[in-house]
Amino acid sequence: MIDSSERNLILKISQEITDISDIDSKRNLSRNVRLPAQNTVPPASMEGSTIETCHPSIRLGHVSASAISAARFTCFWPGASRRIRRENIDMIKRIAAGELRIGMFVHDLNCSWVDHPFLFNRVRITSARDLERLLQTGVTHVYIDTTLGADSQPGNERESIEREISIAMNEAGSRGASLLPNRPLGEELQRARNIHRETQALILQLFGDARLGKAPDLERIEPLVERIGLSLAANAGALLMLTRMKDADQYTFQHSVAVGLLLMRFASAAGYGADEVARIGIGGLVHDIGKMFTPDSILNKPGRLTPAEFDLIKRHPGDGHQLLSKARGVQQEQLDITRQHHERMDGRGYPDSRTASEIPAVARMAAIVDVYDALTSDRCYHRGIPPTLALRRLVEWSGEHFDTELVHRFVQCIGIYPTGTVVELVSGRIAIVTDQTASALLAPKLLAVYDSKKRRTLVPTEISPDGSGQLPDLILGVTVGSKWGITPEDFL
Template sequence: MIKKIPAEYIKPGMYIHDLNVDWMNHPFVRNRFVIQTDEEIAKITATGVREIYIDTALGLDMSDAPTIEEVNAELDADLLRIAEAPPMIVKVSYAEELGRAHKIHQQATNAVKTVMRDVRMGQAIQMDDVANVVGDITESVLRNSGALVGLLAIKNKDEYTFLHSVSVCTLMVTFAQSLGMDRNLIRLAGIGGLLHDTGKMKVPNEILNKPGRLTDAEFAIMRRHPEEGWNILRQIDDMEAIPLEITLHHHERMDGTGYPHKLPGNEISQMAQMAAVVDVYDAITSDRCYHVGMPATEGLRKLWEWSKFHFNPELVQAFMRTIGIYPVGSLVRLESGRLGIVIEQNEGSLLQPKLKVIFTTKSNTYITPTIVDLARPMGKGGADKIMGHEDPAKWQINIARFLLP
């Protein structure tokens, strides 16, 4: 039986099933192991871990701890409550915006590659190019955020560093716009998102792209990237404060366990708090050289779970309402047994998005792609409805095949 316990109750003899820190490079070789010494417990708590999952079949139990099923049921109930707020209003349809969004996504990826190359070579970042990319992303988001956000679901672990920067930029622009910020703040949020990991270009490639867990010494080097990035950006003429703040503090945590300065929540700016949420969401839902990404809806569940200590709960809720409980690009299972890819949020309900239905689990085969609006009635039996999210890998479905124009 898998149970969740507070970190202060860990003791030797317990079997760690999940350290519950998918968003960080923790200093342990394995995710699952038996606790043998008090030193191991101290090492776990020193990383900022506040709650973990144990396997009582393989180690000591804690009788009154909730099971993983009970924890997930409570989290899912919270997600449904959060989903009651209406999503963003779109100006054009997903189909209309998709072609433009795809072109912008490619241009943004190339721009990030150029920025990172220039930093590696000690050359100046071309901020005009950065500003143009952020402007194009903003205009696409304002027309229909789902088109560009959906393309973020197309992951390539070999280009993770570049695609992650584009994703954080896009999600920061979308987030800031949904919070009602003015165009200048949206622009600054986007610039900060695009440049937030600039300091990683000062991390040796053998550490940055290491396929296994980092050693303590490597971990220390990796943790320097926010300050390295801040030092690079502050040398740029007229670089504004918000992108600098996002770059320096996107790894800070509300309980003071983050880095580089271990700031408590009241000392972390709103933009940096937003960037922390966005950065972790994209990281845990992406395939990396040492990590298989989780489905988007599961990623939102983990964000909400972690917001108890590490993130601003109000901002996490706002972010979930921004991108939807079933984000564009995610695969969902319908009551009818069909599988569909979310292509657009409905203005009336985050629980009834528009889908491109592509597969049936009853015969385990692809079907002719059909657009289904879950907010509209379907036949005498009423509308189909979402029963849960699905992992595309389980069904060997290539999401990109159905998202690209």
């Protein structure tokens, strides 16, 4: 845990780099600033300084490694930056939805796109109708950009909120992975590919039957779920990395498979027994079966949904629950997941507007996993964001939307840098995350494959934490593999 003095140091460090939103600028900053190497420097004297992250062996007085790690992670992707670009986050304010007025520019609706009918999370309020529709989504707080629209009374600047999120992420990240692999990723990957392919084919068949009004034969899923469990136990990174590979025209089926696999992993990490994990996994695999009653023209609409269309979308949990209740051998967990995966802790979800105490734990877990996969997936109207940034959003929305403790457990479950994530290192090398470690989620195992300075491929080199749990070449931030001509699957 990070104590109060370390927390203050993190905030001071963060203050110096809040305007650094792109990786190139952060790289320049890390080269220009040095951290004193003597143990006599107290945290108070760090005023106006930042940490040189190139030297993980440095110790600073009574400031622990977790504080240094937290400060490093604060440098990573201040939240106003979405696609590795700079933005003036000083002009981004968080305000209550009730303070919105015509003329304001909403920079971020502060909720997943699956929870609102707008085409983008950014929208200009030009009419009373726009304002009414936005308030009807149930959002409680939004971010406005005062450089693009009207200002409001002083709000909570995004910068300070992002620092708080970084601290929360690091409290989770200071611990190791909750479940470690017992088989190398490369050895497990082929089995995972076969299982993933078979699971997608079966879910496609069952959902096709649902279109005809036929309840799913859940017994057909059970043998596959058993094999999924074995693969996840061997090396969860293999299957979970494959869940991020989706085709736009088969998103609903592939999303359901991803939620099922992620939910099984989550349930195992949370301590559920094997039989319970299997039941929960089946619930995840069929959680969106109600969408088979929603017209494809609405599910895949590239433009903004009308209120009537969004109302149709919101029917799918109830439609799925009704169909699933007719299935032979259906379990209560599966019914709860299907009906309640869009419920929210503050009672603003659907279809029943349940509050925290009324939502079963498995449905709370499904809500987290459902939004995580939606955020990280590309759609015709939504470009997926990196897994690490999606986890930050879940942390930000916890309390109001999601169970805070379960969100932190989910971060521990899949890692701050999930397997397959492409990262840039302080040295300029580009690496792929290959596994989580027992030391800390901020120090996963890596495979360096590209030199961004010399613009050339490298002989793949493994990088693992040293004896103190630190990486010898620290992670500067996430990047996009396509920018460097890298497809992670080709190296794993």
